[in-house]
Amino acid sequence: MAAATNNMKTKTHNQTVYSILFIIGICHMLNDTLQAVIPAVFPILEESLGLTFTQLGLITFTLNMVASVMQPVVGMYTDKRPMPFALPLGLASSMVGIFGLAFAPNFWTILVSVLFIGLGSAIFHPEGSRVAYLAAGPRRGTAQSIYQVGGNSGQALAPVITALVLVPLGQFGVIWFTAVAGLAVIFLIYIARWYAAMTPTVVKKKQPEQKEKVDKNVSRAIRNALIVLIFIIFARTWYAKAISNFYAFYAIENYGMSIAESQFYIFTFLLMGAIGTFLGGPLADRFGKKNVILFSLLAAVPLALILPYASAIGAIILLGLLGLIVMSSFSVTVVYAQELIPGKIGTMSGLTVGLAFGMGAIGSVALGSLIDLIGLTPTMVAISLLPLLGIVTFLLPSDKKVREWHAER
Template sequence: MVSSATHRKTKANHRTVYTILVILGICHMLNDTLQAVIPAMFPILEESLGLTFTQLGLITFTLNMVASVMQPVVGLYTDKRPMPFALPLGLASSMFGILGLAFAPNFWMILISVLFIGLGSAIFHPEGSRVAYLAAGPRRGTAQSIYQVGGNTGQALAPVITAFVLVPLGQFGVIWFTAVAGLAVIFLIYIARWYASMTPAVAKKEKPEQSEKVNKNVSRAIRHALVVLVFIIFARTWYAKAISNFYAFYAIENYGLSIAESQYYIFTFLLMGAIGTFLGGPLADRFGKKNVILFSLLAASPLALLLPHVGATGAIILLGLLGLIVMSSFSVTVVYAQELVPGNIGAMSGLTVGLAFGMGAIGSVALGSLIDFIGLTPTMVVISLLPLLGMVTFLLPSDKKVSEWHVDR
């Protein structure tokens, strides 16, 4: 019995468990496909229920705020008391939310359904990130990318869902995604069993590290780095949400496209964003996390400034490049935060990913209201400035410096 536990621990610590990572990435894709249904419904809901842009923003706000507020809480709790079977339970909550969306007759019932989906997401993400960390071995950036690319791929399916499911079937067509949730629950039961087998070894490994590092006051330099990282996530998330939630309306208004045709623009941005997410981790393992974060925003800045001023063909090309570059830092910021505070893997994952949800929530309401106030085209011009805020990445400590902090502490 002892040798078996030791063998599992050795496998987790010294080599990358790709089987677990791939299945986990698939589960992340299925989970985020359920979330992607919500913005995918926006054009349908605008027509069927006559919702305003502000109300659409409030729907996203409800989804993302529940997820963002709860994720760090879940992460902090499970850092002390791992809960492997919370993973399938979280997806079960999302399944009930999807079922509610299919039958929701008004704005308020949509919000209640979205609450269940947000709660499921809040449980899934920090625990999923912890499993990715356990299965990573020495390739933390690569492992986090495999996990996160599943989520970005699920989000990229939103315009496809709109074009091929919601446009022909309407709101009730959402009911088919309960099958997606059921499949994810089955996969996550398998993941939870592997996670549960790892829990005793993880507890033994982390306990001394936590007593030495986590129970001490976080240094001023680490707090400063976390503040800078939060600001970077803010800039990236607001820009990505502006494109994924509202660019379809811009394309319809400026290029004379149908709802279905406009979704190809969003699909291009999100699909290339998924590819960028996957590439970011291996690049960070090779060239450094800070360098990838810096590149993801500064290299995107001139393309973002150009986007509102090109035609239909140029726009879809720029959207692909922007998705690839901007989202290359998504998984990297998670790993960077985990290495800043290595004793709180779940909490740091909940903070960074949950923060992305929260910033997206606030951004959706603010941008929706701004569109109602000044119009669609001026808002798209304003948000093109956001990637320039990536200049603050120069304030982050280098990867080598972060490693030295934890050797010294």
């Protein structure tokens, strides 16, 4: 039996297990759909409970900060002690939060409910990324894209959730999403069993003296590369948040759109962003991760610069192209970080994805303050310069150099 299990592990590591990847991708979509419920319910809460915009901002900040700060912590712990059944437990936490949100009578109850949802997300993301890594075989970029596109698709559903569920049903309509969480828990119990079978017992061995010396020689270069990667994530996240959070107001102000019509602009950006996330991984497998990261920002520069001056129709086309291009590096940066520091799959996933959540929270506050300070149109012009920061990608080591470091370590 032990020999058969070992043979199954070896076979799995040498091939891509698409069935597991598609299931974990679906679970990622269900998890992020639960998160999308929170901003989607804002107009309902503002009207029914009389919440202020400051309170709504604090709810967003709480969700993003809990989800972002806890992700690398969970990742570091599970890198040392894998916990397959943390996946269904995390979604169970989100289910509790969704149930509480449906019945929450005041701001503080909402905040507690959001804490449960944020905690569930923090547990799910690094462990879900590890499952994608284990099922990837030689196609790590493709595997991570299948996993991440589920999450981006879930996030893109926020405008649809608002229009089709919450507007007719009100706050109580949130209760239907406990079924979404329950479905995810069922899927993740199956995933957890596969994960447990595929996870070997890690036995730490003393590294040879020569390898310790090599590690010291490359550690500074790896640290610098990680700093550059974090800066790239900052530029991409702030630009994406500026569009998803504030472009609807820009469309209303400049094109005379209604609230419902303005949501189509955001949905276009998010939907094409999900497609870009999916395409980024296979492109990275073929053309290299550094090249895709570089393309995702620098190719977006001319489109971003034109966007504030485009017509209503032209803006939709530009937003679709920007979502496709900018988000093509989302899954690629995760894989690049994982290969930069091998053996820290959960930590690197928690750091890169969690960092995106955290920077999104900070960016939302900072960009909102900038709009209050200089106005909406000048802010949209200013953020169009963010993709230019992608020029620092030239400072990243090549994929070949990262593989050489991996071999030395």
